[in-house]
Structure formats: C-alpha cells, structure tokens
C-alpha cells in the first residue's frame with residue numbers, strides 16, 4: 001500500500017482480472033452500456049486471446065486459435081465493478097475472404113468512434129516482428145481520432161535475450177514511442193502479466209489514470 005496524491009492505492013497485489021464472457025456483437029449499438037471499458041486490438045495471431053486468458057488466469061476464456069482470423073465479432077467481457085473489456089477482431093489476416101476483411105474496418109472503427117465509456121485501447125504488437133505497417137496505421141488512426149492508447153509487446157519469450165535491447169528500441173521507435181512507453185509481456189512465461197493487470201485496473205477505475 002502507498003499513497004498517491006492523498007489516495008490509498010494497492011501496488012503489490014494484482015490478482016487475476018475477474019473476466020466473464022458477456023456476449024459477441026456485430027455492431028456497437030448492440031452492446032450493453034459500461035462504466036469504463038478497455039479495448040484490446042492487434043493483428044491476428046499477435047497473442048490477444050492468450051493475453052486475455054493470462055490476465056484472467058483462465059485457459060479457455062478467450063479462444064486461443066492456431067487458425068488466425070476466425071474471431072470476427074466484438075467480444076465483450078465483464079471485468080467487475082461495472083467495467084468491461086472488449087476483445088476486438090484481429091486485423092490483417094491476408095487469407096480471410098475479401099468480404100470478411102471488408103467488414104472488419106467499419107466494425108472496428110464504428111466501435112472505437114461510437115463506444116461510450118471506452119477509456120483506453122491496448123494495441124498489441126508482436127515483440128519479434130512488430131510493428132507491422134498495419135500496426136503503424138492503427139496507431140496513427142487512433143492518434144488522429146484522439147483515442148487514448150497504450151502499446152503492449154507480446155511474446156517477449158520469443159525474442160532471444162541478446163536481441164532484446166535492440167528489438168525494444170526498434171519496436172518503440174517504429175511505434176513513435178519512447179522505449180519506456182511499451183510494456184513487454186509474455187502470456188506463455190507470465191512476464192509482466194501482474195504488472196499489466198495492475199495497470200488495467202488503474203485505467204478502468206481512475207478517471208484520467
């Protein structure tokens with residue numbers, strides 16, 4: 001425990017997020033209201049489902065797919081206390097049928113621009129290969145639309161220790177950020193999962209946090 005600006009905050013413990021699947025929706029208008037929502041976005045196969053499972057410490061909460069590009073709906077999770085987490089469809093899966101790809105952008109943009117209570121967008125970038133041009137386009141789009149976002153680099157365990165410093169710099173620079181602005185995580189090896197849980201709780205409960 002410690003005090004920040006006169007308020008008592010818990011810094012040590014970060015238990016799993018109490019995530020519970022609520023519904024899949026095709027459009028933002030079909031979603032129930034929320035007090036505060038965190039949206040998770042990233043290219044297909046970036047490790048989004050694995051990260052959501054790790055945050056909740058559950059194996060099968062969000063489907064971990066070896067066939068990318070199959071989650072094409074807005075998947076809403078309850079995160080407790082009237083707060084929610086949105087699992088957005090993965091972008092940039094080249095083998096998806098054209099019609100399917102064509103619906104992604106309007107669906108995601110409609111959600112991001114229309115969702116009341118959306119606090120922050122977590123953009124997942126693959127630590128080994130990111131950011132891709134589509135990741136950069138997404139970040140630029142979020143910035144242009146004045147949406148608060150944070151970048152998280154996934155699959156930290158896949159980058160060899162000797163290459164990590166260089167990759168950290170390249171990835172952050174590619175995103176237009178400082179090295180310290182990108183949190184590196186691994187769902188497989190539980191790297192920085194506790195840290196991310198704490199940050200998510202803060203974003204969802206602290207106005208302006």
Ligand SMILES: Nc1nc2c(ncn2[C@@H]2O[C@H](COP(=O)(O)OP(=O)(O)O)[C@@H](O)[C@H]2O)c(=O)[nH]1
Nearest residue numbers: 044045046047048049050064065155186187188
């Ligand atoms: N090595 C490693 N592999 C991961 C990690 N997270 C996810 N993966 C693998 O990456 C693939 C895609 O993961 P998934 O969570 O389904 O990605 P999504 O398409 O973004 O939801 C799967 O084969 C996962 O097992 C990680 O932290 N480390």
Ligand SMILES: [Mg+2]
Nearest residue numbers: 048049063071
């Ligand atoms: Mg997934």
